[in-house]
Amino acid sequence: MDENQLHEAVAAALKAGADAAEAVFAERQSLAIGVREGALEEVEREESRDLGLRVFVGKRQATVSGSDISAEGRCKLIERAVAMARLAPEDPYAGLAPKDRLAKGPLPDLDLYDDAEPSAESLEDQAREAEAAARAIEGVTNSDGGSAAWSTSSWRMVTSDGFYGPHCASAFSLSASAVAGEGSGMERGGEGRSTRHGADLPGAAEIGAEAGRRAVQRLNARKIASTTAPVIFENRLATSLIGPLIGAISGPAIARGTSFLKDRLGQPLFAKGVNITDDPHRVRGLGSSPFDDEGVANRKTALIEDGVLTTWLLNVASAAQLGLETTGHASRGLAGAPGVAPSNLTVEPGDRDLAGLMADAGDGLLITSMFGPSLNGNTGDWSVGCSGFWFEKGEVAYPVTEITVAGNLIDIYGRLVIGSDLELRGASNSPSLLVDSLAIAGR
Incomplete structure (x- = not known):
């Protein structure tokens, strides 16, 4: 669908009785290839074109x-x-974005689209190379496969207030997963990357080799006794510790009063010098x-500035x-009212x-894999x-498994x-993020 057809859909909604309307057209193409043990295992091709419509009759919306x-x-x-x-x-809070907040042209060029469409054969070659590199690492005994994928998506949005915004992007990804050891002593390791441009992906051999190394490093993992000790969250997964912060400062959670940070706006939450930004x-x-997905002009925002919580994350409804x-x-998405x-x-x-953090901590736990998080949002x-x-003494001693760490996030963030x-x-x-002391539950 082109811009004119979206304008026509909005006009037709107004003629049918809507007081305001918003139309979105989304188009997507993708191709994904999976291999395992050197053989082609999976080919997935997707092409979709969908129209989403949001209409308002007074303060009622659908x-x-x-x-x-x-x-x-x-x-x-x-x-x-x-x-x-x-x-x-x-x-009472439903409605389109205020006209004075809508993005106006020219829109920033963010270089999100790579027009090079890879063939199925080239993706298969990448997946094979990544898997082969993983299997070549000494100690790797099996493979969970390699995969390579490409996709493009476009998004066009029109509102009855006169906004029109196009947005298109591409994505290239490559991953591998390896198995080391035998029987009950098997360990898995993986590596994967995604980029907007194909040229920005690391080499397939590099990705595969890292997957193999991470599996082998996990061999002979031990269970440890419960204790309290410094804990470091590796950079690959450290944002999992920050994820609950985002949910807690989202406008809908604040409006419902269900956030553990509902009274902390403008107050220190982290140590001085800590900064967390969001840059669209x-x-x-x-x-x-x-x-944003209501057509509002977006910009780089400091969520945490010098340790202080500076803002909520708001859409039109939660702001109102x-x-x-x-x-x-x-x-x-195309269905449902906007979230945050x-x-x-x-x-x-x-x-x-990371070596410096470990040296500072002395003895403790370096977390490289997390699963099954539990959070009391209140x-x-x-x-x-x-x-x-x-x-121990700032140097890796041995791998550990089957442990749980726990604490209160306000206390954790502050330290x-x-x-x-x-x-x-x-x-x-x-x-990577260091917490000087956390409860660790082991055997």
Whole structure:
């Protein structure tokens, strides 16, 4: 669908009885190849084109979506949306974004689209090379496979207030997973990367070799006794510790009063010198976009500045409920009202690398894998299953497994020491993070 057809859909919704309307067209293509033990195992191809419509009748709203974008299909979708809105309960905070907050051209060029479409054969070659490199590492005994994928997506949005915004992006990914050891002593390790441009991906052999090394490093993992000790969260997964912060400062959680940080705005939450930013305009960023999903102009935002919590993450509805203005963090699919999400979240680096953090801590736990997190959203009490390495006198001693770490996030955040080993691997990135003391449950 082009811009004119989206404008026509919005106009048709108004003619059918809507007071305001918003139309979104999303188109996606993807190709994914998987290999295992050197043989082709999976080929997936996807092509989709969908229309989403959100309409308002007074303070009542409804959203619908469908893949039939013919003239007849659009008419049915519009009729259904308006009929649903008339029956919906009133929402005093529902509405389109204020006109003065809408993004205006020219939109920033974020270099998110690579027009080079790889062939299935080239993706298969990459996946094979990654898997072969993983299997070549001494100590690797089997493989969970290698995979390579490519996708493109485009998003066009029109509102009855006159906004039109196009947005397109590509993605290239490559991964491998290896198995080391035998029987009950088997351990797995993996490595994967995703980028907007194919040229930015690390080499397949590099990815595969890292997957193999990480599996072998896990061999002969021990169970340890319960204790209290310093804990370091490796940079690859450290944002998992920051994830609950994002949920706790989201406008909907604050408006509902269900956040453990609901009374902490403008107060110190981390140590002085800690900064966490969100930047939707990072060039080639995996979370980048020129406007948010309500058409609002977005910008780089300091969430934590010198340790202080500076803002909530707000869309139009949650901002209205709190008597504030949207921060440009609306996020939505084609169905359902917008929610809230960050774009490119970054914990800004400190001045100590991982070796320096381990040296500072002396003896403790380096976490390299996490699973099954549990959070009490009202209190901040948090626990997570994990595995990793025990270190002594600042040096890795042996791998450990089947352990749980726990604590209260307000206390944890206040004592975090930020490492310097930041790598921009995804939409959320952090250097390694040290907590000087955490409860560790073992055998």
